Amino acid sequence: MTDHRIEGKSVLIAGGAKNLGGLIARDMAAAGARAVAIHYNSPATRADAEATRDAVTATGAQAIILPADLTTAGAIEKLFADTLAAFGTLDIAINTVGKVLKKPIVEISESEYDDMAAINAKSAFFFISEAGKHLADNGKIVTLVTSLLGAFTPFYAAYAGCKAPVEHFTRAAAKEFGARGISVNAVGPGPMDTPFFYGQEEPAAVAYHKSAAALSAFSRTGLTDIEDIVPLIRFLCAEGWWITGQTLLANGGYTTK
Numbered sequence: 453m454t455d456h457r458i459e460g461k462s463v464l465i466a467g468g469a470k471n472l473g474g475l476i477a478r479d480m481a482a483a484g485a486r487a488v489a490i491h492y493n494s495p496a497t498r499a500d501a502e503a504t505r506d507a508v509t510a511t512g513a514q515a516i517i518l519p520a521d522l523t524t525a526g527a528i529e530k531l532f533a534d535t536l537a538a539f540g541t542l543d544i545a546i547n548t549v550g551k552v553l554k555k556p557i558v559e560i561s562e563s564e565y566d567d568m569a570a571i572n573a574k575s576a577f578f579f580i581s582e583a584g585k586h587l588a589d590n591g592k593i594v595t596l597v598t599s600l601l602g603a604f605t606p607f608y609a610a611y612a613g614c615k616a617p618v619e620h621f622t623r624a625a626a627k628e629f630g631a632r633g634i635s636v637n638a639v640g641p642g643p644m645d646t647p648f649f650y651g652q653e654e655p656a657a658v659a660y661h662k663s664a665a666a667l668s669a670f671s672r673t674g675l676t677d678i679e680d681i682v683p684l685i686r687f688l689c690a691e692g693w694w695i696t697g698q699t700l701l702a703n704g705g706y707t708t709k
Contacts, residue, residue, distance in 0.1 A: 454590050454633060456693045458686065459484030462539040464532070466491045466522060466579060467548035469501035471646040472596070472678040476546060477504050477515075479682045483690075485544075487514040489535040493521060493549075514539070522549055523570040525578045532582040544689050545583035548596045549575055550615070554652040557609040565610055572614035580625050580636065590633035592689040595622065597640040597699060599676075602707035615640075619699045626697030635696035637688050642676040642703025649675065666705025676703055 463480045467473040468490035477488050488508045492501035501517040508515035516538050520527045535542055551571040553564060576595050583593045600612035601619065618638050626636040643649050643661045650658065662674030671677055684702050688695060701707060 454693075456590070456690050457484070458544070458690050460486050461543035462487040462489075462535075462541055463544040463546065463689075464489040464491070464535045464542055465546045465548065466531070466575075467493070467550075467596075468546075469493075469497045469504055469517075471548075472641075472644065472681060473546075473548040474500060474504045475678050475682050476548065476685055478507050479686055480544070480689075481508040481511040481513040481515070483686060485513055487516075487539045489531075489538065490515060490517045491522070491531060492517060492519055494519070522575040522579065525581075528575065528578045528582050532586050536586060541588050542583075542586055542591070543588050544592045544594075545579065545587060546594045546596075546685060546689075547576060547579045549579075550596060550598070551611075552608075552649070552652045553610045554607045555610070556607060560610050568610040568614045572611065573617045576615075576618045577621050580621050584625055584629050584634070587629075587634055590693070591635075592693065593625065593629075593634065593636040594685055594688055595638045597638045599640045599642045599701045599703040599707045601640055601699065602701050602709045622699065623697045630696065633693075635688070635693050637695060637697070638699040639681065639684060639688070640699055640701045640703070641681050642701075642706035644681070645673040645675040645677055661706075664706055665703055668704065671704060676706070680704075 463485050468477045469492035490501050505515040505517050520531050597615045597618050622638045668674045
């Protein structure tokens, strides 16, 4: 029977320097991954990437940090090539990259739309594509999306709209890669207690989101805590391998489809 443990596997995490991505990197190492590649976007997050690398190597795992702007296919190709050059093989690819824009649709400029599409849709497409080319058989691919895909709300047209295609990329890739035992899924957290969330929201909106989920009273912050998402990612990359082609909204009852 195929071994679906994380132990001994190599992992690439896009956006792995800090917040959710950084915690996933640490968790994969703690679960026995032999090697973790930590992608970061800009010099501003290099120190976070180095701290995450050091936490991973402290477990005995190999770790590398890789800078890249993932809005071009070439950059994503190089990210995978550099990971493979360091590790030899790659078993798990996790993409946490994203950018939020909260703005009325009539005020969104063409350049803002292009930026959102490049970060949230284009990068996800080519990340899945490269993973399909380079992952070992029985590999795992996970992309982070948003629970706004199950919402009926204003002001997030560009953000949620540019994450929505990832559902279709995920389903198609699951069918195309399934013959090699590769599972492909998307995970949509609710509003998370990270700077990624707070930078877009006014105090009144923050207060609403902290009370909107069915389980808000049992959350440390009222929001989705990154510590509650990491076990789901781990599960999909191990015992949950039979789940594929799905978008899982993990939000404590914030939205549903």
